[in-house]
Amino acid sequence: MTVMQQAYNVYEDRCPTRLVLDRLADKWALLILDRLEGGPVRFNHIRRDIKGISQKVLAQTLRKLERDGLISRTIFPTVPVTVEYALMPLGRTLTDTVSALAHWAETNMDAIFTAQRAYDEAHSV
Amino acid sequence: MTVMQQAYNVYEDRCPTRLVLDRLADKWALLILDRLEGGPVRFNHIRRDIKGISQKVLAQTLRKLERDGLISRTIFPTVPVTVEYALMPLGRTLTDTVSALAHWAETNMDAIFTAQRAYDEAHSV
DNA sequence: GCTAGATAGTTTCCAATAGATACCAAGGAG
């Protein structure tokens, strides 16, 4: 089923679906959602697991996902303070699709790299 | 099936799957792939359909998708010249997942906007 | 002939974003 057959047209500017898709189409958000699938995780734990993400971007992305109601943020008054992030029911309905995208990437990366080499060779000469 | 159970770990920096996921996690790329599902489309046709995309970003994104082997670019020596973009078989294997993401966005956007209002109210006071 | 319009881009400039790094407060361990 394509999007055009729906009540909303995702190709339209100002389409609310676009606002949601813009948010979802973010590599860090997808990786974080996938990482949370196994259960609640702390801030620095995510930071250490997802190599290459900066503290600033991790904090920003977690805030956005929390605002969207996809994940929850729970503070435990330990010393030092512990903050746990977990998937909300709404976020859980998304993880199948996110995993499917990650799985597609892994399955097809060799074909993509082959295509890239062919393209570069054809366009360098 | 989570990514962690695969041979590659998508959370690792330098993981080839991450390179592919980074490319896919782009709102314009996803919209273009979805738009091409119905058959070949010309440059300016895509530009007019996908409201808000600039010529520069459309050209860049199409080039990347072509380099990845997801879409084809065919030039017809008409006057003025016609350039048609179409899904390659590799790109076609991806459209189900892309459509699923767009469909999820549309189904759940009301829940997300409700969550956003609740978050903003709780954090503005 | 001159101008307008279509094709598919490239170029230029500025604003917004991403990344790296440093810093903060509150303690516990040594």
Added chain:
DNA sequence: CTCCTTGGTATCTATTGGAAACTATCTAGC
């Protein structure tokens, strides 16, 4: 007293994104 942890924020710079103008080629209209 100093270093380590927690979960961030502040600052600065590099990269990217978006808006607009410019390119080239040919057709149609006046």
